[in-house]
Amino acid sequence: MGMNGPMKKLPFFLPFGGCRGRCVYCSQAVITGVDEIPSPEHVSSVLRELDGPREVCFFGGSFCRFGRSAIKEYLDSVVNNAPEGSRIRFSTYPGDLSDRSVRDLIRKYPIACIELGIPSLDPAVLSLCKRDADPGIILADIKTIMDESLPLGVQIMIGLPGQTMESSLSDIRKLAESKGPLSWDLRIYPCLVIEGTELESMMREGRYSPLKLDQAIEWGGAVLGSALSLGFNPIRIGLQESELLTSKVRGGPHHPALGEMIASEALVRKLIKNSRTGPWVVPYEHLSKFTGHGCFGLRRLAEFAGSTADIVSDKLSFFPPVSTKII
Ligand code: SF4
Incomplete structure (x- = not known):
């Protein structure tokens, strides 16, 4: 955040770009509303039309898994075409930045934030979600990125298979220990069951029970409250609403005001604690x-x-x- 507040964000969605597997809950086409990965040429043509600097964001996949040449093309498209002063934000899978050559490449660009998709530090939860199940890799990645002073943010989820509120709160505390006095951007996504995902089958077969709305509010409120007191900077709670998302959600705490209710819950919990x-x-x-x-x-x-x-x-x-x- 600069002196004049946050710069306007311009997101580009690269659905499943760089993903090696499929996390059970993930449906990028539904979450982002985009079916195809925009080419660096397309990104460039959009950026050339801008009237002022933006925070150009690459979301919807794992940016650092694209391979160095593709990463470079997207980053170059920003510095060569976006108005001066623009910066770059992207989301990526933990572990990818352990590759020094990727970090050395990224460091040359005006990076506003690297958002790491955590989404849990509990190995059992990660494994049920079909993600790399070693939280040690996530924490090591965080340390490497911080040692090199690259700006970090984190994305966590609540209501995942096998996850509890206690495990989420413990994740937040561990992340807070890693970040020290820095104020990291934080996104909290309550898990939704989206049509066509493995999570939908798990739910239908009784292997996963999605959170109910009130559970998500309590859990989210507790996590958000803890995160605020530990110095995180929450920038988003819940997925971006869209008609497509609404039409494809098959379970879970889907409500247009979920984020606002979680924010209310966090504040109320703080007042009651005092x-x-x-x-x-x-x-x-x-x-x-x-x-x-x-x-x-x-x-x-x-x-x-x-x-x-x-x-x-x-x-x-x-x-x-x-x-x-x-x-
Ligand atoms: S959650 Fe991230 S890494 Fe997993 S499938 Fe979706 S975009 Fe890929």
Whole structure:
């Protein structure tokens, strides 16, 4: 984040680009709405039309598994065509940056962030998801990247096969130990069951139970709260909504306001931790976390406090103050 706030992002989706296997939950065509990998020439032609610098993002696959020449072509397309000052962000699979030649290549470009798809540090969870199941590789990759001062962010998931809230919270703590005082970008994706994935078969055969909405909110709220207190910078909670996604979700906590409800839950948990019965004073910018979605946050605050929404509303104040009662 620069002095003028975050630069506008321009994402390019490279569905399954560089992926060696298929993680059980993954359907890039549905998540990204893109069927084909755009060529570096196509990326260049889009970038030439821009009116100002962007954070050019390559998502939807494992960027560093493309092979050095393809990586170089995409990175060159940015520096040669995007307006000056543009930077680059990409997501990649842990382990790929253990290759020094890849790191040496990447370092030459204006990298804003390397987002590592973790999505869990529990070997049993990773293996059920059909991912490389050695969390040691993930942590080693993180260390290598940090030792070389490349900017990192992390993507985690909740509700994966075999995963528990405790294992997610432990992941966050381990990642926090790795990052030290840095503020890493963090994305939290509650696992959805998308049509045609192996996870869908697992669900149909009774080998996987997706999270219900309220479970995802509690789990996500606990993880987000912990992440905030440990100095992460959450930049996204939940997949980008689209009609395609809506039409293909077969299970799991799919709700257009999931991210906002998780953010409310995290705030409410923090207030309750500070004082179980109130009064509570919060910055005005958080007002909608209590009033949004049928006063979801206020109702959760009442539940945690063992009280009613009306009573907790009286004990809740904002600075600067709001003139009317919020319910
Ligand atoms: S989660 Fe990432 S590595 Fe796994 S199949 Fe999807 S894009 Fe590829």
